[in-house]
Amino acid sequence: MSQLNIVEAINLALHQEMAKDKSVVVLGEDVGHEGGVFRVTTGLQKKFGTARVMDTPLAESGIVGTSIGMAAYGLKPVAEIQFDGFVYPAFNQLISHAARLRNRSRGRFTCPMVLRVPYGGGIRALEHHSESMEALYAHIPGLKVVIPSSPAEAKGLLIAAIRDPDPVIFFEPKRIYRAIKEEVPTKEYVIPLGKAKILQEGKDITLVAWGSMIRECQRAAEKMKERSISCEIIDVRTICPLDSETIIESVKKTGRCIIVHEAPRSGGWGAEIATRIQEKAILQILLVFAKP
Amino acid sequence: MIEHFNPLEGKFLQILDKEGNVDKLLEPKLSVTELKKMYECMVLTRMADTKALALQRSGRMGTFAQVLGQEAQVAVGFAMQKQDWFFPSFRELGILLARDAPLELFYLTFMGCEEGNRSPKGINNFPLSVPVGSQTLHGVGVAMAANIKGHKVVAVAALGDGGTSEGDFHEAMNFAGVFKAPCILFCQNNQWAISTPRHIQTASKTIAQKAIAYGFPGIQVDGNDALALYAATKEAVENARKGKGPTLIESLTYRIGPHTTADDPTLYRSDKEVKYWQERDPIKRFKIYLQKKGIWNKKYEEDLVKRCAKQIEAAIAKAEKVAAATKPEDMFKYMYAEMTSELKEQFEYLQKNLEAKEE
Numbered sequence: 001m002s003q004l005n006i007v008e009a010i011n012l013a014l015h016q017e018m019a020k021d022k023s024v025v026v027l028g029e030d031v032g033h034e035g036g037v038f039r040v041t042t043g044l045q046k047k048f049g050t051a052r053v054m055d056t057p058l059a060e061s062g063i064v065g066t067s068i069g070m071a072a073y074g075l076k077p078v079a080e081i082q083f084d085g086f087v088y089p090a091f092n093q094l095i096s097h098a099a100r101l102r103n104r105s106r107g108r109f110t111c112p113m114v115l116r117v118p119y120g121g122g123i124r125a126l127e128h129h130s131e132s133m134e135a136l137y138a139h140i141p142g143l144k145v146v147i148p149s150s151p152a153e154a155k156g157l158l159i160a161a162i163r164d165p166d167p168v169i170f171f172e173p174k175r176i177y178r179a180i181k182e183e184v185p186t187k188e189y190v191i192p193l194g195k196a197k198i199l200q201e202g203k204d205i206t207l208v209a210w211g212s213m214i215r216e217c218q219r220a221a222e223k224m225k226e227r228s229i230s231c232e233i234i235d236v237r238t239i240c241p242l243d244s245e246t247i248i249e250s251v252k253k254t255g256r257c258i259i260v261h262e263a264p265r266s267g268g269w270g271a272e273i274a275t276r277i278q279e280k281a282i283l284q285i286l287l288v289f290a291k292p
Numbered sequence: 293m294i295e296h297f298n299p300l301e302g303k304f305l306q307i308l309d310k311e312g313n314v315d316k317l318l319e320p321k322l323s324v325t326e327l328k329k330m331y332e333c334m335v336l337t338r339m340a341d342t343k344a345l346a347l348q349r350s351g352r353m354g355t356f357a358q359v360l361g362q363e364a365q366v367a368v369g370f371a372m373q374k375q376d377w378f379f380p381s382f383r384e385l386g387i388l389l390a391r392d393a394p395l396e397l398f399y400l401t402f403m404g405c406e407e408g409n410r411s412p413k414g415i416n417n418f419p420l421s422v423p424v425g426s427q428t429l430h431g432v433g434v435a436m437a438a439n440i441k442g443h444k445v446v447a448v449a450a451l452g453d454g455g456t457s458e459g460d461f462h463e464a465m466n467f468a469g470v471f472k473a474p475c476i477l478f479c480q481n482n483q484w485a486i487s488t489p490r491h492i493q494t495a496s497k498t499i500a501q502k503a504i505a506y507g508f509p510g511i512q513v514d515g516n517d518a519l520a521l522y523a524a525t526k527e528a529v530e531n532a533r534k535g536k537g538p539t540l541i542e543s544l545t546y547r548i549g550p551h552t553t554a555d556d557p558t559l560y561r562s563d564k565e566v567k568y569w570q571e572r573d574p575i576k577r578f579k580i581y582l583q584k585k586g587i588w589n590k591k592y593e594e595d596l597v598k599r600c601a602k603q604i605e606a607a608i609a610k611a612e613k614v615a616a617a618t619k620p621e622d623m624f625k626y627m628y629a630e631m632t633s634e635l636k637e638q639f640e641y642l643q644k645n646l647e648a649k650e651e
Contacts, residue, residue: 051440062463069433096423103626104419106410141627165629241632
């Protein structure tokens with residue numbers, strides 16, 4: 001066990017997976033020599049060499065497109081896109097190919113890759129550096145979308161993502177990259193994808209969130225406690241596939257739910273979760289509210 | 293050889309001219325068996341393609357892209373080795389057949405059945421890529437992976453002249469050059485991207501010359517000359533395997549048919565132009581070449597046509613059987629290694645409705 005922040009926890013996960021599995025490779029803009037603009041990949045190239053940790057040309061579609069080829073050939077590429085606002089040139093590769101290769105070829109070719117993307121606001125950067133478009137990816141059949149909320153979560157979820165046989169978009173909450181330190185087990189461990197976590201039990205209202213909004217929910221729950229309102233907090237972790245069962249069970253119990261995300265409200269993933277709740281627990285609900 | 297055909301100097305590789313005369317100096321050393329295989333594959337490609345058109349017209353197959361006039365492409369497949377990987381766009385039936393793709397897969401794909409993309413194990417033909425140019429990056433990625441693993445594997449990615457306008461083509465060229473990836477980008481410049489002529493795709497004099505800006509060789513080849521295509525691809529593949537990096541091959545050819553069965557080329561091009569290219573037919577000149585070598589005769593042709601017709605009928609029967617046996621479940625089954633609970637729910641809902649409909 002050691003006290004790590006999210007950057008250090010992800011870095012540790014990458015080191016351990018690369019040491020354990022020779023097919024894991026890392027690629028992206030500035031990820032090699034420099035260790036990435038957020039230093040998440042620090043030390044990897046020195047340890048594993050330039051063949052397995054590649055600084056690439058500045059071309060996002062190229063990064064994702066070549067990763068698809070590498071994955072189909074049997075490598076496990078962990079590609080980084082520098083910022084959330086720069087993934088869009090790679091959308092054709094993600095939607096038309098990464099997500100569909102298994103289906104299109106009836107399982108003959110697969111795409112076990114991870115696309116790491118720092119996401120969300122709060123870092124005082126200009127436009128294109130503060131986006132939270134996770135719903136766009138979760139909407140695409142064939143992709144999985146994972147968003148950790150803490151260092152220990154980030155490590156276990158990233159290892160699961162790397163070992164997953166399908167393409168995973170791994171959004172890292174850059175606002176809290178270095179804001180939280182917590183105990184992170186030194187040995188490797190996996191947090192299964194598709195399973196939400198009840199962070200705090202409560203009886204009056206369910207707060208559903210992911211990524212950096214978990215911290216906001218925890219703060220809000222503290223305030224509510226002063227007013228004798230007991231909050232249950234659910235960290236969704238994997239927005240796709242979504243663990244709707246855990247959320248619905250909680251809402252059946254509390255009768256109220258607030259879904260918190262930092263994305264545009266219309267057509268957001270909060271709306272999707274609200275729909276699921278209303279499909280399955282309409283008789284038990286007093287209030288569902290999706291709040292961006 | 294490739295280095296002697298610098299496209300910037302207006303060089304163009306042709307070994308077999310339209311009359312079937314061969315350039316003895318450049319003629320590749322191919323055995324009688326190899327030459328026959330190449331010819332037979334071209335004939336099968338044309339016959340299978342023609343049959344597909346009949347199937348489409350009679351409602352037994354969907355919209356498809358004819359390969360008519362571009363059959364010399366089979367040479368690319370024969371210049372590759374079994375362990376190599378091929379990334380088609382959607383007009384490479386000839387290369388796929390040369391690379392041992394079962395013919396029924398072609399029919400299945402255009403019948404709208406994804407089973408057509410299930411390449412048999414050991415045959416590394418990627419599924420057709422409909423988004424133009426995007427498959428070039430997959431080829432480069434496989435080549436990069438082969439390099440990392442130390443495998444002597446070469447990737448060949450095909451695209452058309454229209455595809456060279458896509459950003460992905462340029463990113464693929466750039467990655468291929470930077471990482472010295474063992475790959476070949478094979479561009480079939482068939483002059484037309486639906487109704488858009490080649491000169492609207494690029495102001496470059498040739499497509500081949502684009503390679504030079506990315507730091508590796510490019511060569512323009514007579515795309516209706518199977519011998520030239522074979523020689524160029526063979527050398528490019530060997531170079532890649534030796535660690536010398538990528539090559540861009542521009543195959544100058546012509547799409548005799550429409551873009552797809554939904555297209556009407558009389559709207560945008562003249563009969564005169566089509567006739568000019570029909571005189572440069574790839575099969576006709578190869579037949580003369582074989583005849584001069586004493587390989588081709590009428591009896592051989594008749595037997596071959598009979599054999600191909602039989603193979604095509606068998607492939608169609610097999611394809612229609614597989615397509616009919618495809619279940620709605622398959623839409624859900626292959627999305628992930630393991631069906632997610634959300635998909636399971638949707639699948640069960642569909643299943644219930646289908647059962648109710650039957651009752």
